[in-house]
Amino acid sequence: MSAETEPQIVALGGGGFWLGESPLLDDYLLEVVARSRPKVCFIGTASGDAESYVRRFYAEYGRRDCRPSHFPLFAKPPAPAREHLLAQDLIYVGGGMTANMLLLWRFHGLDALLREAWESGTVLAGPSAGAICWFEDGVTATIGDRIGPLGDGLRFLPGTFCPHYRDDTERTEAYRELVRSEFPPGIGASNDAAVLFRGLEVADVVGTRDGAGAWRVEGTGESPLETRCLT
Numbered sequence: 001m002s003a004e005t006e007p008q009i010v011a012l013g014g015g016g017f018w019l020g021e022s023p024l025l026d027d028y029l030l031e032v033v034a035r036s037r038p039k040v041c042f043i044g045t046a047s048g049d050a051e052s053y054v055r056r057f058y059a060e061y062g063r064r065d066c067r068p069s070h071f072p073l074f075a076k077p078p079a080p081a082r083e084h085l086l087a088q089d090l091i092y093v094g095g096g097m098t099a100n101m102l103l104l105w106r107f108h109g110l111d112a113l114l115r116e117a118w119e120s121g122t123v124l125a126g127p128s129a130g131a132i133c134w135f136e137d138g139v140t141a142t143i144g145d146r147i148g149p150l151g152d153g154l155r156f157l158p159g160t161f162c163p164h165y166r167d168d169t170e171r172t173e174a175y176r177e178l179v180r181s182e183f184p185p186g187i188g189a190s191n192d193a194a195v196l197f198r199g200l201e202v203a204d205v206v207g208t209r210d211g212a213g214a215w216r217v218e219g220t221g222e223s224p225l226e227t228r229c230l231t
Contacts, residue, residue, distance in 0.1 A: 006199040008032060009124045009156065011131035013163045013189030015208065017060035018053075018095055018127050024208040024230040025194055026060055029090060032196060033123050038089035042070040045104055046096025046129040049074040053094055066090075073104050085113050090123045093130030095163075098140040098150055101129055111154055118156060125194075128163040135161040136184055139175045147174040149183070157197055160186030165215065167191045176217065185218040193227065206230050 010032055016025040030038065042057040044050060049072040061068040071077050071085065078084040085091065091114065093101075105111045118124050124134065132138035134156040142148045147170050153160075162175035165188030172188065179185055187202070189195050192212040196204040205214045205227045213227035 005121055007118045007121065008203075009118065009134050009197045010126075011134065011157075011161060011163075011187070011189060011195045011197070012125065012127035013131070013165055013193045013195075013212075013214065014095075014127050014167065014191035015193070016127055017056055019191075022192065022208045023060065025192070025206075026064075028194060028206055028230060029092070029123070029125050030064065030066065032125075033089045035089050037065055037067055039067045039069070039087060040090045040092060041085065041088040042068070042092050042094065043073075043110075043130075044070065044094040044096075045073050045110075046098060046101040047094055048096070050096075057092070057094075073108060073110070081110075082113055082116075085117050086120060086122070088117065088122050090125060091117060093124070093126035093133065095126070095128035095130055098129040098132050098138070099142070099152075102133060102150075102152065102154070115154070115156060124156075131163055131189070132161050135159060135186065138162060138186075139171055139178065147171050149178060158200055159184050160217075162186070162188040162217070165190050165217075176222075179217050180219050185216070187214055187225070188217050188222070189214040195225070204228070 047053050135153045138150045138161045140150045190212050193207040205225045207227045214225045215222045
């Protein structure tokens with residue numbers, strides 16, 4: 001990564017190939033990478049490396065002008081692991097159980113490898129768990145589908161994050177209450193929306209439908225972030 005280039009993370013509130021809907025968010029991720037035939041690696045730890053999720057990834061990115069791969073932790077990952085991850089232009093982390101994913105990442109040292117990749121210029125992205133993980137904290141589903149605080153994000157980005165904001169009523173209200181009481185302020189992003197961070201600051205917010213967007217959420221209330229609609 002050159003001195004002029006800031007590390008980038010794209011936090012998706014939900015959508016993209018994960019839900020099999022509009023491809024526009026996936027188009028956007030490749031635009032952020034801005035390289036010819038980029039290497040794109042999918043990490044599906046949060047879903048237990050579900051085969052259906054991996055197949056959807058290859059179906060979507062295999063038809064694009066890129067070089068897709070995936071990095072399983074429930075089977076033998078590509079070797080050598082560090083070299084594979086640092087060679088990627090985009091690492092896409094899938095949704096699922098955020099806390100379980102982070103436990104495995106930390107055990108295997110993947111958290112440190114992802115930070116190294118990010119600081120070296122690899123774009124990190126993902127929806128839901130693949131967005132929450134990069135922040136100090138966030139709200140996630142726990143046993144019994146109760147919505148509660150994650151408690152131990154990777155802290156690549158400051159503050160907190162809530163996916164599916166304004167689409168999932170229980171999650172939205174839980175996040176608002178936590179920010180009012182104990183959480184650092186942060187960002188809530190709806191389904192079909194993505195927030196681009198360059199360095200530690202929001203650089204762009206995009207959505208693929210009317211009403212999709214992101215909001216800065218603080219103890220005193222929330223305010224919308226300017227959102228571009230992708231067409």
